[in-house]
Amino acid sequence: MSSAVRPLLMCGPSGSGKSTLVKRMLEEFPDKFGFSVSHTTRKPRPGEQDGVHYHFTDPDSMRKAIDEGLFLENAVFTGNMYGTSKAAVQHISQQGKVCILDIDVQGVKQIKNTDLRPWSVFVKPPSMEELRRRLVNRKTESEESLQRRLDKAEEEIEYGTIPANFDVIIVNDDFDTAYEELRRFVIEKVLAKKNSNL
Numbered sequence: 001m002s003s004a005v006r007p008l009l010m011c012g013p014s015g016s017g018k019s020t021l022v023k024r025m026l027e028e029f030p031d032k033f034g035f036s037v038s039h040t041t042r043k044p045r046p047g048e049q050d051g052v053h054y055h056f057t058d059p060d061s062m063r064k065a066i067d068e069g070l071f072l073e074n075a076v077f078t079g080n081m082y083g084t085s086k087a088a089v090q091h092i093s094q095q096g097k098v099c100i101l102d103i104d105v106q107g108v109k110q111i112k113n114t115d116l117r118p119w120s121v122f123v124k125p126p127s128m129e130e131l132r133r134r135l136v137n138r139k140t141e142s143e144e145s146l147q148r149r150l151d152k153a154e155e156e157i158e159y160g161t162i163p164a165n166f167d168v169i170i171v172n173d174d175f176d177t178a179y180e181e182l183r184r185f186v187i188e189k190v191l192a193k194k195n196s197n198l
C-alpha cells in the first residue's frame with residue numbers, strides 16, 4: 001500500500017526558496033508529509049545536524065553505496081556529491097506519508113526514470129538579481145560558491161520552465177503567495193491522489 005504513495009519532488013535553483021516552502025508545509029501538515037534526508041559530502045553549515053538536515057558522509061563511502069545500488073539518484077553539485085538513498089524514501093513511505101524530496105535537475109531526471117511516479121514542483125526565483133540578493137543575505141556562501149550557484153541557476157531555470165518537465169511551476173516572489181500556490185497544488189493533487197490510493 002505505501003508503495004502507491006507518490007513522492008513529491010521539490011526542485012529549483014539554490015536559493016529559490018525550496019527549504020523555506022517545505023518547512024512551512026511540514027509545519028502545516030506534519031502527519032501528511034515527511035522529508036527525505038539526503039546524503040552529501042559537503043561540510044555541514046552552522047546549525048545543521050547529521051541525520052536531520054543531511055546524512056553527512058565522505059566521497060569514498062558514498063561512491064561505494066551508489067555502486068551497490070542503494071541510491072535513487074545522485075549528483076555532483078559545486079564539487080560535492082548529493083544523493084537520495086532508497087532507504088530514506090522508504091522510511092517516510094512506511095509511515096504512510098508523502099515523501100518530499102529536495103533535489104536538483106539532474107536528480108529529477110533520474111527519479112523520473114524510476115517507478116516512483118513522483119509529483120514535481122519547480123520553484124522559480126522572481127529574477128536572477130533577487131536570487132543573488134537572497135543567497136547573499138542567507139550568508140551561507142563564499143563569493144565562489146555563490147557564483148557557481150548562480151551559473152547553475154540559469155541552466156536549471158531553462159529546464160524547469162519547460163512546461164512538460166514539471167507538474168507545476170511556482171514563482172517565489174511574495175512568499176505567502178508562493179506558499180498558497182504550493183498548498184493548493186498539494187491539496188488538489190498530491191493529497192487527493194494519495195487518499196484515493198489508500
Ligand SMILES: Nc1ncnc2c1ncn2[C@@H]1O[C@H](COP(=O)(O)OP(=O)(O)OP(=O)(O)O)[C@@H](O)[C@H]1O
Nearest residue numbers: 013014015016017018019020134138172173174175
Ligand atoms: N519569497 C521570499 N522572499 C524573500 N526571501 C525569501 C523568500 N523565500 C525564501 N527566502 C529566503 O531566501 C533564502 C534562500 O531560501 P532557501 O534556503 O529556502 O532556498 P533553497 O532553494 O532551499 O536553497 P538550497 O538549495 O541552497 O538549500 C533564505 O534565506 C530564505 O529565508
